[in-house]
Amino acid sequence: MGCSKLRTELVPGIPAARGNARSACSLVRVVTVACMGAVAMLLLGCRMDMHIQPKYLPYEPTDFFGDGRSERQPVPGTVARGQLRLDELMFSGRENGVVVDKFPFPITQADLNRGRERYNIYCTPCHDYSGTGRGMIVQRGFPQPPSYHIQRLRDAPAGHFFEVMTNGFGAMYSYAARVEPADRWRIAAYIRVLQLSRNATIQDVPEADRQKLTQQSAGQASGQSMGQSQ
Numbered sequence: 001m002g003c004s005k006l007r008t009e010l011v012p013g014i015p016a017a018r019g020n021a022r023s024a025c026s027l028v029r030v031v032t033v034a035c036m037g038a039v040a041m042l043l044l045g046c047r048m049d050m051h052i053q054p055k056y057l058p059y060e061p062t063d064f065f066g067d068g069r070s071e072r073q074p075v076p077g078t079v080a081r082g083q084l085r086l087d088e089l090m091f092s093g094r095e096n097g098v099v100v101d102k103f104p105f106p107i108t109q110a111d112l113n114r115g116r117e118r119y120n121i122y123c124t125p126c127h128d129y130s131g132t133g134r135g136m137i138v139q140r141g142f143p144q145p146p147s148y149h150i151q152r153l154r155d156a157p158a159g160h161f162f163e164v165m166t167n168g169f170g171a172m173y174s175y176a177a178r179v180e181p182a183d184r185w186r187i188a189a190y191i192r193v194l195q196l197s198r199n200a201t202i203q204d205v206p207e208a209d210r211q212k213l214t215q216q217s218a219g220q221a222s223g224q225s226m227g228q229s230q
């Protein structure tokens, strides 16, 4: 703006006057740029102050402490809040360091329902809905997991299933970040249901329902109850 005004005031045909006006114009420009630069530096300067401050980045060494580490151990006797995991069975599937065939809380129908829901979300992509290990991702080329119905996994303690979900197993990654510990146990319980569904005997059926079952299978055998059985 200042420059165009200077130009209109030029005396036509007098080179010296034009030269003076030109140098005045560039002076205005220099001053403007310098001011803008100063403002920018001031603003950026504030930001850099926050960036450059005395602090240690994670795992950064230091010679301030004798052991060379900037991260300090909690003071002996510190009590963890919100992450205190004293219940060995609940959080590791073990008792005295040994994987056990136990659940840390009694499993109810509601727990099994929740276990089925979580299993269907997180495990079926590879293990499929019945646990035979032929899920969609496996059909697309992911390594095939063993079926839950093989003898070794039928004999495996409940804690083993918890541990596999918690720590991962071979090609399978950990689910600890996605499934909270109590839900891992519920999934383990539901896997037991899947296993039983393939290996149940008549003794596993409540007395009252046995009669119904025998009738049904007799009907099925003679072809009478076709369409009724589900």
Ligand code: HEC
Binding pocket: 119, 122, 123, 124, 125, 126, 127, 137, 142, 143, 144, 145, 146, 160, 161, 164, 165, 169, 170, 171, 172, 173, 175, 179, 187
């Ligand atoms: C992305 C695919 C995938 C998903 C999802 C998955 N798994 Fe697996 N799982 C595998 C594979 C692959 C193996 C075999 C790993 C190996 O032997 O290297 C396996 C193995 C296992 C085993 C057998 C361990 C053994 O002793 O052989 C169990 C139990 C198991 N998974 C449970 C689960 C549960 C429970 C979930 C859901 C929370 C789950 N998996 C989700 C791929 C998956």
